[in-house]
Amino acid sequence: MARTLAMFTDTSVCIGCRACEVACKQWNQLEAEEPVWTGSYQSQVHFTDKTWRHVKFIEKKDDKNEPKWLLMSDVCKHCNDAGCLEACPTGAIYRTPFGTVDINQDICNGCRYCVSACPFGVVSFNHGTGRVNKCTFCVDRTSQEMQPACVKTCPTQSIQFGFRDELAKKARKRLADLHAQGVKEASLYGEDTNGPLGGLNAFFLLLDKPEVHGLPPEPRLPQKPIWKDAGLSAGTAILAGVGAIVAFRERGGGGGGEQ
Amino acid sequence: MPNLQSPNWPLLIELYFFLVGLAGGAFMAAGVADIFGGTKDRVVTKVGSYLALLAMLPGPLFLIIDLGMPSRFLHMLMVAKPDTTIGLSAITIGPFHIKPYSPMNLGAWALLGFGVCALVVVLTLYLEDSRRARNLGPLRGAFGAIGILLAFFVAGYPGQLLAATARPFWMNARPLGALFIAIGAATGLAAIALVLSLRGAEASGSLAKVRRAYTVALAIQGLVLIAVFMAVARGGPAWSVAQGGLLTSGSYSLAFWGGAVVIGLLAPLALEMRDGFFQGYRRGPGMVVLASVLILIGGFLTKYLMFAVGQA
Numbered sequence: 223m224a225r226t227l228a229m230f231t232d233t234s235v236c237i238g239c240r241a242c243e244v245a246c247k248q249w250n251q252l253e254a255e256e257p258v259w260t261g262s263y264q265s266q267v268h269f270t271d272k273t274w275r276h277v278k279f280i281e282k283k284d285d286k287n288e289p290k291w292l293l294m295s296d297v298c299k300h301c302n303d304a305g306c307l308e309a310c311p312t313g314a315i316y317r318t319p320f321g322t323v324d325i326n327q328d329i330c331n332g333c334r335y336c337v338s339a340c341p342f343g344v345v346s347f348n349h350g351t352g353r354v355n356k357c358t359f360c361v362d363r364t365s366q367e368m369q370p371a372c373v374k375t376c377p378t379q380s381i382q383f384g385f386r387d388e389l390a391k392k393a394r395k396r397l398a399d400l401h402a403q404g405v406k407e408a409s410l411y412g413e414d415t416n417g418p419l420g421g422l423n424a425f426f427l428l429l430d431k432p433e434v435h436g437l438p439p440e441p442r443l444p445q446k447p448i449w450k451d452a453g454l455s456a457g458t459a460i461l462a463g464v465g466a467i468v469a470f471r472e473r474g475g476g477g478g479g480e481q
Numbered sequence: 482m483p484n485l486q487s488p489n490w491p492l493l494i495e496l497y498f499f500l501v502g503l504a505g506g507a508f509m510a511a512g513v514a515d516i517f518g519g520t521k522d523r524v525v526t527k528v529g530s531y532l533a534l535l536a537m538l539p540g541p542l543f544l545i546i547d548l549g550m551p552s553r554f555l556h557m558l559m560v561a562k563p564d565t566t567i568g569l570s571a572i573t574i575g576p577f578h579i580k581p582y583s584p585m586n587l588g589a590w591a592l593l594g595f596g597v598c599a600l601v602v603v604l605t606l607y608l609e610d611s612r613r614a615r616n617l618g619p620l621r622g623a624f625g626a627i628g629i630l631l632a633f634f635v636a637g638y639p640g641q642l643l644a645a646t647a648r649p650f651w652m653n654a655r656p657l658g659a660l661f662i663a664i665g666a667a668t669g670l671a672a673i674a675l676v677l678s679l680r681g682a683e684a685s686g687s688l689a690k691v692r693r694a695y696t697v698a699l700a701i702q703g704l705v706l707i708a709v710f711m712a713v714a715r716g717g718p719a720w721s722v723a724q725g726g727l728l729t730s731g732s733y734s735l736a737f738w739g740g741a742v743v744i745g746l747l748a749p750l751a752l753e754m755r756d757g758f759f760q761g762y763r764r765g766p767g768m769v770v771l772a773s774v775l776i777l778i779g780g781f782l783t784k785y786l787m788f789a790v791g792q793a
Contacts, residue, residue: 268484305647311586312556313567313578326564331556332549334488335585338646338791343485352549438483438718445569445582445645447655455641455658458705459633462666465697466510469690470518470525 226321227364228386229297229373229424230393233435234400234408236293236380238263238279242372243295246275249360249371268436271348274298274357275372280434294426294435295372295381298323298344298357299412302420303443306356309339321386322359322423330354341419341441359383359424386423396427405429411437419443482720485647487792490547495788497543498639499668499781500536501592502661505636506669508533508599510694512625512632514687522687527606528676529669533632534599536672540592557589584642591634598628636665643791649724651791653716656708661784663702668780670695671749671773678766678773689762692769696753699776703746706783727790737786745779 243265246252252272257265262279269276280292300322307315307323314329315336325336325345330353336345337354345356360370364383368374373383382389390413400408411432412422418441432439511529514522545554563573572579580586601624605617640661643651651657674691682688713725728737749772756764 268486308568308580308582309585309645310567311580311583311589312553313560313563313571313573313580314556315567316564317566329553329556329560330550331553333547333557333585334490334549335583335642335646337486338488338648338651340486341483341647343483346486347488347549349549354549433483436484440718442647442652444647444652448582448584448641448645451641451644451655451658454656454708455633455637455662458656458659458662458701459637461701462506462663462698463509463513463629463633465701466513466666466670466694467517469693469697470513470522 224319224321226386226423227359228300228321228384228389229359229370230382230384230389230413230427231295231297231424232380232382232393232396232427233292233294234396234405234427234429235378236277236295237378238277238291238293239377240265240277241375241377242275242381243273243277245371245375246357247272249363250274250358269296269298269344269346269356271346271355274355278435280430280436282430282434292430292434294428295376296436297372297424298359299342299419299425300357300359300423301441302415302423304419305339305341305444306336306345308443308445309335311335318361320359320364322361324358324361325353325355327351327353327355339444341438341444390425393425393427400427411435482649485649487648489792490788492785493543493547495785497540498661498788499784501540501639502636502665502780502784503668503672503777504533504536504540504599504665505595505632505634505662506665506667506698507536507673508595508602508632508669509629509666510670510673510691511602512629513694514690515621515625518687518690522690524677524682525673525687525691527610528673530599530602530606532669532672532676534596534603537592537596537599537635541596557586558593582645584638584645588635588638588642591631591638595628595631595635598624598631602628633662633665636669637662640787643787646791648791649721650713650727651787653713653721653725654709654787654791655712655716656705657787660702660705660709660787663698663705664780664784666698667695667702667776670698671776671780674769675773675777678769681766683765685762688766688769692753692762692772693758695773695776696750696758699746699750699753702780702783703750706742706746709787724790724793727793728786733786733790733793736782741779741783741786745775745782749773749775749779 264279276296278294284290314326332352412425415421507529511526514525559576563578605621608614637658640657644657752772
């Protein structure tokens with residue numbers, strides 16, 4: 223396996239220009255969509271089958287009751303423990319040699335189970351093609367040693383791309399710098415490979431709590447407790463089966479039916 | 482609550498969940514009657530096996546219609562060139578793939594196996610009854626025994642499938658698989674009781690055995706339903722727990738308390754208890770028709786509500 227590729231989005235330098243959204247649409251040939259009124263400058267509520275990069279405009283009041291902006295360019299996290307990949311019954315969703323998560327459009331049959339299994343609501347169903355899609359980290363560019371379209375276009379280097387280990391080091395340094403400058407609220411989300419979902423291959427530097435950015439603070443792999451669930455199911459099956467056996471047994475059987 | 486997306490599965494999928502559960506329960510009852518029952522209980526084996534096959538048959542069709550690309554339904558089991566990096570403990574054998582952490586994949590395999598078992602069992606019964614073959618018992622026993630395991634699997638996997646998602650309510654409702662198995666057993670047995678009583682079976686004998694069995698299954702259904710809510714209440718995060726409120730006090734509460742709990746669970750339980758669950762039944766087919774219809778309605782509603790609240 224090649225070295226894992228990753229994306230680091232530093233929301234502290236995002237200016238909300240949405241060039242990444244546009245570049246993503248252009249490169250991946252995704253149609254334009256009617257903007258939705260979200261109460262802010264955001265063009266869509268969330269990811270759609272035609273919006274794989276999504277800039278969030280979050281308005282908040284600070285300590286002095288002054289309005290402040292939280293800008294964040296969101297993207298598929300390419301989780302190390304990926305709920306969509308585990309859920310997929312067809313094997314269309316696979317782990318690339320670069321450690322990212324991709325959907326083979328030639329295999330996907332549009333069952334939409336992965337849509338329900340993504341803790342970030344990334345995977346989207348396209349009614350036109352009858353298949354699901356999401357950010358690929360521009361696999362057709364990265365395989366030619368080019369950067370993903372959003373990274374290439376970002377004018378403030380809010381979005382960076384590279385080998386995961388190097389990028390994580392960079393992110394930690396940026397966090398330390400911000401903390402030293404007194405930006406105590408800054409934190410990293412998804413950078414830790416010992417953290418939730420085995421770490422995210424698209425990780426973020428956030429200026430507020432994850433939930434303010436619409437991110438789950440403790441995302442979980444939905445399939446993890448599946449064998450425990452199966453134990454409960456087996457126990458119930460045995461109970462129901464024994465109940466039927468006792469009822470049908472010819473002799474004894476709590477009085478039986480034929481007296 | 483984070484922005485999550487819903488699979489927007491239509492009612493057709495829920496109808497499949499109900500029918501496949503009923504099929505599993507009926508097949509289980511048929512097998513138990515075959516192995517443990519007397520010669521008179523052959524009618525239960527017959528009705529149960531035929532019901533199981535009939536109830537499971539439209540299932541694959543419903544599932545295929547709902548796919549975004551119905552022509553690719555076989556991809557649930559096989560693709561020309563399976564990738565090797567398709568998930569935890571995934572096994573690929575030639576063109577086939579088995580994904581232990583994908584209940585939908587395992588369910589597709591189980592449905593295939595269950596369909597084969599149900600078909601073979603029904604065929605043995607048909608051949609014996611039409612006197613074209615004699616003593617197919619051992620063959621039926623073998624397919625029946627494997628079939629019972631698969632019957633429980635197909636009844637339960639839809640619940641496990643829902644619990645293994647990131648959707649609110651479902652993600653914490655870990656005993657959903659157990660609940661679906663209990664509902665499958667209760668509705669499968671109730672469907673058999675309904676057919677038997679409509680055909681004018683006597684109150685005693687096989688019908689009484691089926692009633693006893695469905696009453697037990699119904700009691701298990703009630704207990705597991707409580708366990709589901711305990712699991713949801715104990716789980717986190719808060720927005721997922723709050724989703725359960727839609728059932729207990731929100732927009733689904735009337736259907737839940739009135740339909741799923743009172744009409745579909747407590748009423749048939751009370752009817753059966755009053756009629757002599759412990760002593761031997763007094764009333765005839767009329768009451769059994771009422772109780773089994775209530776169980777079927779309750780089972781459908783309970784599954785529907787669990788299905789709907791996770792997509793709301």
